[in-house]
Amino acid sequence: MSAAADAIISVEGLVNRFGADSVHENLALEVRPGEIIGVVGGSGSGKSVLMRSILALQRPQAGRIRVLGRDALSFDPDSRRFIERNTGVLFQNAALFSSLTVLENVMVPMKEHSALPERVMRDLAMMKIRLAGLEPEAALKLPAELSGGMRKRAGIARALALDPALLFLDEPTAGLDPIGAAAFDRLILSIQKALGLTVFLITHDLDTLYTICDRVAVLADRTVLVNAPVDEVAGVAHPWIQEYFKGPRGRAAHDAQESR
Numbered sequence: 001m002s003a004a005a006d007a008i009i010s011v012e013g014l015v016n017r018f019g020a021d022s023v024h025e026n027l028a029l030e031v032r033p034g035e036i037i038g039v040v041g042g043s044g045s046g047k048s049v050l051m052r053s054i055l056a057l058q059r060p061q062a063g064r065i066r067v068l069g070r071d072a073l074s075f076d077p078d079s080r081r082f083i084e085r086n087t088g089v090l091f092q093n094a095a096l097f098s099s100l101t102v103l104e105n106v107m108v109p110m111k112e113h114s115a116l117p118e119r120v121m122r123d124l125a126m127m128k129i130r131l132a133g134l135e136p137e138a139a140l141k142l143p144a145e146l147s148g149g150m151r152k153r154a155g156i157a158r159a160l161a162l163d164p165a166l167l168f169l170d171e172p173t174a175g176l177d178p179i180g181a182a183a184f185d186r187l188i189l190s191i192q193k194a195l196g197l198t199v200f201l202i203t204h205d206l207d208t209l210y211t212i213c214d215r216v217a218v219l220a221d222r223t224v225l226v227n228a229p230v231d232e233v234a235g236v237a238h239p240w241i242q243e244y245f246k247g248p249r250g251r252a253a254h255d256a257q258e259s260r
């Protein structure tokens with residue numbers, strides 16, 4: 001079987017343009033089952049647009065996108081539902097419903113996609129809340145009553161509500177202090193291992209790349225320049241890559257990994 005056939009996400013020939021602005025031209029990306037792929041690139045390089053295209057929240061001008069063996073750009077409602085049912089997403093601001101408690105937020109996808117009795121949904125939602133590292137008391141709180149880190153954990157619990165095969169995380173450690181960010185990295189890794197998930201992770205956080213990502217895809221020049229293990233990527237002779245990985249923060253993250 002070819003690598004493309006093995007891929008859990010496969011993107012080919014992707015084109016995204018907004019008016020005269022071209023964001024992606026002939027972009028290709030493959031994500032393998034069970035890996036954590038870190039997606040990096042400068043601000044405005046099109047990381048979120050790529051994630052939104054894969055999730056069919058945004059229609060590209062051209063390209064083929066397959067997710068879990070289905071055509072992600074198909075209008076067929078069964079394919080759409082299958083992908084939605086098997087995909088969890090943590091958006092940048094966690095995007096929780098502000099008038100619902102954490103527990104109710106986690107139950108939203110269950111109510112939409114399953115016919116389980118309310119009591120069973122509650123028990124399952126409590127399991128996800130614990131899995132995301134929240135105390136059970138957090139379940140009855142509103143998002144506004146939580147810290148930023150706890151809101152992200154609540155967002156993870158909701159993303160895991162339907163036991164997805166694929167988890168999308170948009171800058172999960174943004175806005176967290178370094179200790180909170182390191183704890184969140186550990187959480188992502190432990191959940192990924194426990195559940196055998198494939199994780200698509202947009203980040204600017206070099207520590208995240210070095211500590212938990214199996215491969216790193218760099219978006220630059222409107223395409224994926226390279227998709228490889230972090231040490232290989234850091235050696236690629238491209239101005240943005242060199243500035244990012246060999247600048248003071250990149251060197252510190254690399255040295256921290258070496259001393260682990």
Ligand SMILES: Nc1ncnc2c1ncn2[C@@H]1O[C@H](COP(=O)(O)OP(=O)(O)OP(=O)(O)O)[C@@H](O)[C@H]1O
Nearest residue numbers: 018021023041042043044045046047048049050219
């Ligand atoms: N709906 C839209 N309409 C017009 N332009 C858009 C739209 N969505 C994104 N863009 C543009 O596409 C480009 C890529 O945006 P995107 O949000 O994907 O960047 P990013 O790599 O995620 O950036 P950041 O790291 O700052 O979050 C930007 O120039 C942005 O202004």
